[in-house]
Amino acid sequence: xxxxxxxxxxxxLAVARARGDECRTLALDYGQRHRAELLAARRVSxxxxxxxxxxLKVDIGALGGSALTDAxxxxxxxxxxxxxxxxxxARNTIFLSLALAWAEVLGADTIVIGVNVIDYSxxxxxxxxxxxxxxxxARLATKRGVEGRAIAIDAPLVELTKAAIIRRGLELxxxxxxxxxxxxxxxxxxxxxxxxxxxxxxxxFAAAGAADPTRYQSVS
Amino acid sequence: xxxxxxxxxxxxLAVARARGDECRTLALDYGQRHRAELLAARRVSxxxxxxxxxxLKVDIGALGGSALTDAxxxxxxxxxxxxxxxxxxARNTIFLSLALAWAEVLGADTIVIGVNVIDYSxxxxxxxxxxxxxxxxARLATKRGVEGRAIAIDAPLVELTKAAIIRRGLELxxxxxxxxxxxxxxxxxxxxxxxxxxxxxxxxFAAAGAADPTRYQSVS
Numbered sequence: 499x500x501x502x503x504x505x506x507x508x509x510x511l512a513v514a515r516a517r518g519d520e521c522r523t524l525a526l527d528y529g530q531r532h533r534a535e536l537l538a539a540r541r542v543s544x545x546x547x548x549x550x551x552x553x554l555k556v557d558i559g560a561l562g563g564s565a566l567t568d569a570x571x572x573x574x575x576x577x578x579x580x581x582x583x584x585x586x587x588a589r590n591t592i593f594l595s596l597a598l599a600w601a602e603v604l605g606a607d608t609i610v611i612g613v614n615v616i617d618y619s620x621x622x623x624x625x626x627x628x629x630x631x632x633x634x635x636a637r638l639a640t641k642r643g644v645e646g647r648a649i650a651i652d653a654p655l656v657e658l659t660k661a662a663i664i665r666r667g668l669e670l671x672x673x674x675x676x677x678x679x680x681x682x683x684x685x686x687x688x689x690x691x692x693x694x695x696x697x698x699x700x701x702x703f704a705a706a707g708a709a710d711p712t713r714y715q716s717v718s
Numbered sequence: 719x720x721x722x723x724x725x726x727x728x729x730x731l732a733v734a735r736a737r738g739d740e741c742r743t744l745a746l747d748y749g750q751r752h753r754a755e756l757l758a759a760r761r762v763s764x765x766x767x768x769x770x771x772x773x774l775k776v777d778i779g780a781l782g783g784s785a786l787t788d789a790x791x792x793x794x795x796x797x798x799x800x801x802x803x804x805x806x807x808a809r810n811t812i813f814l815s816l817a818l819a820w821a822e823v824l825g826a827d828t829i830v831i832g833v834n835v836i837d838y839s840x841x842x843x844x845x846x847x848x849x850x851x852x853x854x855x856a857r858l859a860t861k862r863g864v865e866g867r868a869i870a871i872d873a874p875l876v877e878l879t880k881a882a883i884i885r886r887g888l889e890l891x892x893x894x895x896x897x898x899x900x901x902x903x904x905x906x907x908x909x910x911x912x913x914x915x916x917x918x919x920x921x922x923f924a925a926a927g928a929a930d931p932t933r934y935q936s937v938s
Contacts, residue, residue, distance in 0.1 A: 556776045558816065563823030581861045588819035591859045595815045596778065599808035603783035628858045635851040639811045639843045641801045 499523045499548070499610040500593050503538030504679045505699055506655055507612035509667035511546045513654045514610050516670050521610070522550040524600060526593055528586075529559020529567045534687035538678040545673060554596055563587050566681060573681045575692045581620050582694060584681060590623035594632050594651065601649050602640050608650045609636075617660035617698050629653045660702030668708060675711035688715045719743045719768070719830040720813050723758030724899045725919055726875055729887035730832035731766045733874045736890050741830070742770040744820060746813055748806075749779020749787045754907035758898040765893060774816055783807050786901060793901045795912045801840050802914065804901060810843035814852050814871065821869050822860050828870045829856075837880035837918050849873045880922030888928060895931035908935045 499514060501507045501523040514521050525539035536553060543551035559567035564586040566573070571583055590613065597609045613624040622628060633651040637643035655663050667674065679699045680689035689696050691714045703710035719734060721727045721743040734741050745759035756773060763771035779787035784806040786793070791803055810833065817829045833844040842848060853871040857863035875883050887894065899919045900909035909916050911934045923930035 552780075554777055554780065556816075557774055558819050560772075560774065561816075561820045561823050563819075581864065585861055586819075587822035587861070588815055588856075588859055591818060591855065592812070592815040595808055595812040596776075596781075598811060599778050599783075599806075600781045602807035603781050622861060622864045623859045625858070628855070631851070631855040631858050635811065635848070635855050636808075638845070638848045638851050639808060641805055641807070641842060644801065644842045 500597050500612070501525050501539045501543055501551070502612070503535035503542060503677060504612070504695075505667070505674060505677045505702075506614060506663060508542045508546070508672050508674070508677045509663050509670075510610050510612035510654055511542065511548065512667055512670040512672045514652075515546055519608070519610075521548045522600075522604065522606070523548045523552070524597055525551070525553045526596065527553050527555045528589070528592075529557060531566060531569065532678065532681055532683045534678045534683040534685060538676060538687055541676045545676065552600070556592060556596065558586065558589070558592060561587070573693050581622065584619060584694065585621050588623070590621075590628070591632070598636050598640065598649060602642050606649065608652050610652045610654065612655055613653050614655040614658055614660075614663065616658060617702060619694050619698070626653070626656050629656065659705070660698055661705035664702050664706040664708055668706075673711075675713065679712075684715055686713075688713045690715055720817050720832070721745050721759045721763055721771070722832070723755040723762060723897060724832070724915075725887070725894060725897050725922075726834060726883060727832035728762045728766070728892050728894070728897045729883050729890075730830050730874055731762065731768065732887055732890040732892045734830050734872075735766055739828070739830075741768045742820075742824065742826070743768045743772070744817055745771070745773045746816065747773050747775045748809070748812075749777060751786060751789065752898065752901055752903045754898045754903040754905060758896060758907055761896045765896065772820070776812060776816065778806065778809070778812060781807070793913050801842065804839060804914065805841050808843070810841075810848070811852070818856050818860065818869060822862050826869065828872050830872045830874065832875055833873050834875040834878055834880075834883065836878060837922060839914050839918070846873070846876050849876065879925070880918055881925035884922050884926040884928055888926075895933065899932075904935055906933075908933045910935055
């Protein structure tokens with residue numbers, strides 16, 4: 499399981515645990531400016547009963563090109579049309595590739611990823627057609643695939659609205675206060691309340707009719 | 719361009735340079751035991767006139783599962799049937815993903831990779847169908863692809879024998895003495911002469927009717 503520490507991947511983990519999967523979680527340290535994510539991923543993994551949690555460094559921040567990894571590019575307060583500057587080139591391709599390597603070493607049958615395409619930021623690598631193409635690639639790329647025991651890619655939230663994701667997670671006991679979605683989270687994991695990720699999250703809680711447990715930075 | 723410091727990727731770079739491409743080279747530091755590769759990649763990149771060379775760390779060695787990254791697994795002297803223990807799970811998927819990120823940041827049109835499938839070790843991620851599947855994935859995964867300017871994956875050596883690769887490289891002035899193919903190369907880049915990579919390389923020079931410039935470790 500790819501676990502970012504955000505709301506979606508926490509819910510995906512809860513879904514996998516609820517159906518009885520033995521889960522191992524992988525967080526990627528890619529030079530993201532929202533480092534509180536990594537701490538959140540550790541908390542969420544333990545709270546939801548994953549067997550193991552790993553962090554792997556991959557220095558895609560050094561390649562630049564995204565507001566999420568390059569301090570010189572500002573995170574916008576509101577998404578416009580098209581793919582925003584918070585898009586990290588090839589991020590989910592890289593993350594799934596690393597998960598594929600670990601899955602093959604472990605002998606795991608499935609990689610779970612929390613992407614979704616309804617209330618989202620327009621990133622191309624969150625779409626179902628991307629997930630299907632990666633699954634096909636994984637079959638061709640690996641020893642497992644050649645041997646006829648291909649590793650599946652499961653995106654259990656891909657067609658759910660943010661509100662539906664939150665309702666499902668609350669049913670399964672996810673503590674969303676310990677997740678971090680904000681692109682500008684401070685070191686304590688408190689959210690800015692203004693970026694696109696904060697907006698989608700806040701609107702999701704409102705639409706789900708649930709209290710928003712997010713800890714926000716105090717506004718002076 | 720993905721540049722490993724080996725014979726194949728050096729030749730692929732020479733092919734791309736000969737057709738007039740402006741090339742930037744990427745070497746991956748993935749915990750491989752043959753560290754001399756990384757030094758060889760730097761030399762080859764400069765010698766063949768790449769505009770820029772980068773090294774990126776990605777700690778797939780920490781995931782284990784391969785004789786190339788795990789000191790506890792021996793590199794066999796001769797390949798048997800099937801996929802050997804030197805297979806690194808998902809290696810080329812990870813490498814192409816990272817190259818894809820850099821290509822998108824740079825605005826590059828093509829990623830060049832030196833894989834080939836004739837005289838090779840049987841790795842699934844060296845086959846043309848893998849390359850085609852990655853190209854399709856890249857179109858779906860990136861902002862570039864969504865905008866109709868997909869990044870191509872070019873494997874110019876994929877259907878060539880080792881001998882044909884060597885002949886082509888010699889025509890183009892590749893100095894194979896500065897390349898390192900051996901899985902057990904020492905720090906000076908001298909080859910063991912016994913592993914599968916050494917065997918394929920030596921047989922290639924013989925079949926090409928060319929002198930083998932490889933520096934071998936002295937046998938006491």
